[in-house]
Amino acid sequence: MSGATCHSASPPSVGSGDRRTLVLAGNPNVGKSVVFGLLTGTYVEVSNFPGTTVEITRGRHGGYDVLDTPGVYGVGSLNEEEAVARDVILTADVIVNVVDAVHLQRDLFLTLQLADLGLPMVVALNMVDEARAQGVGVDRDLLEDLLGVPVVEMVAVDGAGLDALLQRLDEARPGHADLLLEDELFDAALPGGCRADALLVLEGDTTISERHGVAPGSQRDEIYARRRVRVDDIVGHVVTDTDDGLSLAARISRLMLEPLTGFPLLAGLLVATYVVLGQWIAGGVVGVTEETIMLGHWEPFIRGVVGGLMEQGSALYTFLAGEFGVLTMTPTYLLGVILPLVVGFYLLMALLEDSGYLPRIAALADRGLTALGLNGRAIIPLILGLGCVTMGTLTTRILGSKRERFIATALMAVAVPCSAQIAVIAALMARVGGGYAAAYFGLLIAIFVALGTVLNRVVPGVSTSLLIDLPPLRVPRLKNVLRKTTTKAWGFMREVALFFLAGTTLISLLDITGALSWIQRAAAPLTVSWLRLPAEAATAFVMGFVRRDFGAAGFFTMDLSAPQLLVAMVTITLFVPCAASMMVVLKERGWRYLIGLFAGSVGLAFLIGGLLTRALGVLV
Amino acid sequence: MNRGHGRATERGQGQGRGQGQGRGQRRRGWFGAHGGSEADGTLLGILPGEECVIGVISDDCARAQAVRFGIGNGAHVSCVTKLPGGPVVLRSGRQEIAVGRGLASRITVSAPGVQAAGQA
Numbered sequence: 125m126s127g128a129t130c131h132s133a134s135p136p137s138v139g140s141g142d143r144r145t146l147v148l149a150g151n152p153n154v155g156k157s158v159v160f161g162l163l164t165g166t167y168v169e170v171s172n173f174p175g176t177t178v179e180i181t182r183g184r185h186g187g188y189d190v191l192d193t194p195g196v197y198g199v200g201s202l203n204e205e206e207a208v209a210r211d212v213i214l215t216a217d218v219i220v221n222v223v224d225a226v227h228l229q230r231d232l233f234l235t236l237q238l239a240d241l242g243l244p245m246v247v248a249l250n251m252v253d254e255a256r257a258q259g260v261g262v263d264r265d266l267l268e269d270l271l272g273v274p275v276v277e278m279v280a281v282d283g284a285g286l287d288a289l290l291q292r293l294d295e296a297r298p299g300h301a302d303l304l305l306e307d308e309l310f311d312a313a314l315p316g317g318c319r320a321d322a323l324l325v326l327e328g329d330t331t332i333s334e335r336h337g338v339a340p341g342s343q344r345d346e347i348y349a350r351r352r353v354r355v356d357d358i359v360g361h362v363v364t365d366t367d368d369g370l371s372l373a374a375r376i377s378r379l380m381l382e383p384l385t386g387f388p389l390l391a392g393l394l395v396a397t398y399v400v401l402g403q404w405i406a407g408g409v410v411g412v413t414e415e416t417i418m419l420g421h422w423e424p425f426i427r428g429v430v431g432g433l434m435e436q437g438s439a440l441y442t443f444l445a446g447e448f449g450v451l452t453m454t455p456t457y458l459l460g461v462i463l464p465l466v467v468g469f470y471l472l473m474a475l476l477e478d479s480g481y482l483p484r485i486a487a488l489a490d491r492g493l494t495a496l497g498l499n500g501r502a503i504i505p506l507i508l509g510l511g512c513v514t515m516g517t518l519t520t521r522i523l524g525s526k527r528e529r530f531i532a533t534a535l536m537a538v539a540v541p542c543s544a545q546i547a548v549i550a551a552l553m554a555r556v557g558g559g560y561a562a563a564y565f566g567l568l569i570a571i572f573v574a575l576g577t578v579l580n581r582v583v584p585g586v587s588t589s590l591l592i593d594l595p596p597l598r599v600p601r602l603k604n605v606l607r608k609t610t611t612k613a614w615g616f617m618r619e620v621a622l623f624f625l626a627g628t629t630l631i632s633l634l635d636i637t638g639a640l641s642w643i644q645r646a647a648a649p650l651t652v653s654w655l656r657l658p659a660e661a662a663t664a665f666v667m668g669f670v671r672r673d674f675g676a677a678g679f680f681t682m683d684l685s686a687p688q689l690l691v692a693m694v695t696i697t698l699f700v701p702c703a704a705s706m707m708v709v710l711k712e713r714g715w716r717y718l719i720g721l722f723a724g725s726v727g728l729a730f731l732i733g734g735l736l737t738r739a740l741g742v743l744v
Numbered sequence: 745m746n747r748g749h750g751r752a753t754e755r756g757q758g759q760g761r762g763q764g765q766g767r768g769q770r771r772r773g774w775f776g777a778h779g780g781s782e783a784d785g786t787l788l789g790i791l792p793g794e795e796c797v798i799g800v801i802s803d804d805c806a807r808a809q810a811v812r813f814g815i816g817n818g819a820h821v822s823c824v825t826k827l828p829g830g831p832v833v834l835r836s837g838r839q840e841i842a843v844g845r846g847l848a849s850r851i852t853v854s855a856p857g858v859q860a861a862g863q864a
Binding site (some may be wrong): 211226233260344345351352355382383386487488494581590593594596 | 831835
């Protein structure tokens with residue numbers, strides 16, 4: 125038997141000197157990551173969970189290895205992300221189940237499932253301050269008695285309750301389970317297996333059943349229904365809700381979802397985003413960082429220093445300070461052009477995430493996305509894709525069917541530019557005026573919709589419907605937002621920097637060896653005749669194989685007319701996704717999909733680029 | 745238990761019919777996508793401000809997730825709002841859930857009062 129280990133069946137390893145595994149589990153948006161931060165301090169490492177591409181955050185606390193899991197409403201395999209959380213939970217020696225005191229009716233379902241699984245746990249009753257403010261009282265002592273495990277009150281964002289949690293970790297034990305789940309039932313479902321796996325088999329979990337070579341059970345409905353009754357019973361006993369009126373947050377939430385106010389509010393957000401990211405940052409801030417600082421001061425300074433050390437035109441000079449030099453172009457694009465917009469984007473993402481608005485956008489976008497074979501939930505990977513396509517592709521795991529993951533991955537790889545690319549393109553488009561920038565985004569949206577509509581027709585299978593929990597609206601905490609922004613922007617910039625360096629090295633090598641001019645001649649029928657661009661455009665497309673934003677940057681030094689620039693930007697955007705996201709596509713979707721995507725995106729890029737050239741030739 | 749719920753659902757559909765057709769016609773005017781019969785007795789037929797009791801959810805995954813959210817079979821929910829051609833937003837306790845249109849048409853519901861009679 126392979127797969128999940130059964131710690132509940134093995135003797136406890138207390139005092140043996142071995143490190144124990146502490147797993148944080150809970151519903152989405154209950155503050156798991158904040159508790160994780162409290163437990164592990166700043167030292168965290170993001171690593172792949174064995175056998176998957178899923179990133180799991182790990183850290184240490186005393187004798188514990190601490191693992192964070194994706195937020196789930198239950199242990200099972202309703203989607204890929206849930207399957208990952210399940211496998212991490214099954215490796216736990218101790219579980220800290222973080223629950224939101226305001227939403228026990230929802231959160232305790234997972235708690236009782238963990239109890240039924242027989243896993244030792246402590247419950248962190250988080251956000252008790254918010255509950256109090258909303259008139260929700262929770263009887264902690266009674267909850268502890270009814271669950272049969274330690275319950276600790278916390279306000280994790282303030283660090284309150286951490287000491288109590290740490291003190292009571294040793295008391296972690298399996299909670300009171302469903303009395304009708306008897307040992308004979310488990311033995312029949314999974315002879316000789318452990319309780320946790322046997323319960324999941326009974327609940328019809330296909331992956332766990334497959335791992336053990338047994339048929340999945342058919343008792344999920346009965347077990348779930350009894351668990352729901354127990355949850356409602358516990359909530360009825362421990363929760364006192366004194367406030368019947370709608371809070372301000374609930375009233376705003378209503379406005380966000382009412383058709384007459386919800387869509388205008390969303391439109392307002394989009395306009396605000398455009399003003400902040402598109403005009404203030406891509407225009408104002410980048411104008412200073414790129415032109416004044418990097419081009420005005422940094423590059424001349426470096427050329428002077430490098431030129432003083434070696435002959436201009438030598439191979440090393442070209443590599444260091446030439447057109448694509450690692451000390452000139454690389455830092456200019458990384459720090460001057462890309463960094464401001466990436467930081468701005470992740471700041472916005474963190475605000476959207478922490479405020480709870482994202483699931484409401486999913487509800488508003490549901491109707492539109494249904495026409496593309498997706499449901500509203502897909503807005504989450506798609507928006508993340510605007511930050512980083514690699515990240516967006518990983519997040520397709522939250523989608524309910526293979527068909528939806530197929531379509532969303534293709535849409536992102538082809539028609540969604542990442543923040544770095546938008547930064548470079550915005551900087552280039554600033555030269556030719558707003559009309560062309562609008563045409564660029566309009567075309568991309570049209571291609572996005574057309575491609576989605578076609579894929580919805582041709583991709584086999586059935587897409588799932590939206591079923592999404594709308595968490596309460598909250599005012600984001602500045603500290604959290606800044607922490608998230610810096611972590612994510614830093615991770616993204618590191619990846620970009622790595623590929624930029626690899627890319628500039630490659631281009632410089634090709635340039636020095638003369639291979640670049642050969643490629644330019646060979647690609648001339650495509651670049652010069654078909655797209656009517658200068659022959660040097662081939663260089664940009666070679667760069668585009670490394671990263672699309674890098675490819676777009678390749679057009680910087682070319683003297684292009686406005687229509688040529690539009691053609692170049694549309695073509696390079698539709699061109700192959702960056703090397704990093706292709707690796708993720710390979711892992712998540714397989715090599716056949718990758719080959720199809722590669723051929724499809726290159727074909728589509730040149731087809732649309734050429735047609736656009738001709739259309740512009742007629743129009744302009 | 746199951747039989748009880750089945751009976752309640754049938755009765756709910758029967759009693760709600762006259763009212764339901766009127767609703768269906770209004771909806772035809774708004775969306776033009778379907779007739780009243782599809783919405784009758786399903787979550788799609790519920791109007792903002794109305795309350796109902798969830799009956800049968802035919803999708804396997806959705807049924808499991810709905811029980812976790814507390815809007816499974818027998819749950820008492822109210823409709824917060826409906827987006828044109830889009831999801832139905834439900835509230836159960838302090839929990840708000842958006843249910844896509846396709847799924848909503850496959851969830852049967854009954855009026856709260858009728859459910860109580862069925863259980864008694």
